[in-house]
Amino acid sequence: MHVRKLTGGFAAALALTFSLMGGQAVAAPSADADADRALAARVVTYDASGSAEFRSAVDRGAAIWNESVDAVELRPVAAGQRANIRVLADNGWPRALTTSLGNGTVYIGRQAVNEGHDTIRISAHELGHILGLPDRKPGPCSSLMSGSSAGTTCTNPYPNAAEKAEVEGNFGGAFTRTGGAVPLNVMIMN
Numbered sequence: 001m002h003v004r005k006l007t008g009g010f011a012a013a014l015a016l017t018f019s020l021m022g023g024q025a026v027a028a029p030s031a032d033a034d035a036d037r038a039l040a041a042r043v044v045t046y047d048a049s050g051s052a053e054f055r056s057a058v059d060r061g062a063a064i065w066n067e068s069v070d071a072v073e074l075r076p077v078a079a080g081q082r083a084n085i086r087v088l089a090d091n092g093w094p095r096a097l098t099t100s101l102g103n104g105t106v107y108i109g110r111q112a113v114n115e116g117h118d119t120i121r122i123s124a125h126e127l128g129h130i131l132g133l134p135d136r137k138p139g140p141c142s143s144l145m146s147g148s149s150a151g152t153t154c155t156n157p158y159p160n161a162a163e164k165a166e167v168e169g170n171f172g173g174a175f176t177r178t179g180g181a182v183p184l185n186v187m188i189m190n
Helices: 002-020 033-039 052-068 110-114 119-130 144-150 161-171
Strands: 042-050 072-076 085-090 095-100 103-109 186-189
Touching: 042 052, 052 072, 052 085, 052 103, 052 119, 052 161, 072 161, 085 119, 095 119, 103 110, 103 119, 110 119, 119 144
Parallel strands: 042 072, 042 085, 085 103
Antiparallel strands: 095 103, 095 186
């Protein structure tokens, strides 16, 4: 969460600068509770215990989303807790079943992997559906949500600027959804 980490360091640097200039160093006032809540990412947990050989690809796909957006953070579920997202491996085509924003089941299908599609791209793409993004096919490799239409040579697992902004909008502020968001309670076949 790159923006939140930078704000604390910036305040400390300002306090140090003012003290070195001979002025009185004063602690920066703490942000009010509403501002803190607005900056806090919504935590969405995932359980990849059923993802078999794709476990590291799922973890990397989640890490890519965490590097890319601030409003939501994907974390592995703690032992004994219920996850927002279940990730399963099967022999079909990759797909996601969303039950609500940030909740659902992802299937990492071996069929696409056997055809040569990149496992990390598949994982990040399917997690994108759970974060509210629809497929955007056909599309270029630079669009994560173009999915398989970008071809087997495409290994880009990163969302583009528009995809990042849409997820930020889905989870930011009052958790409003954007117009192009994926419908809920439907299976998205890629």
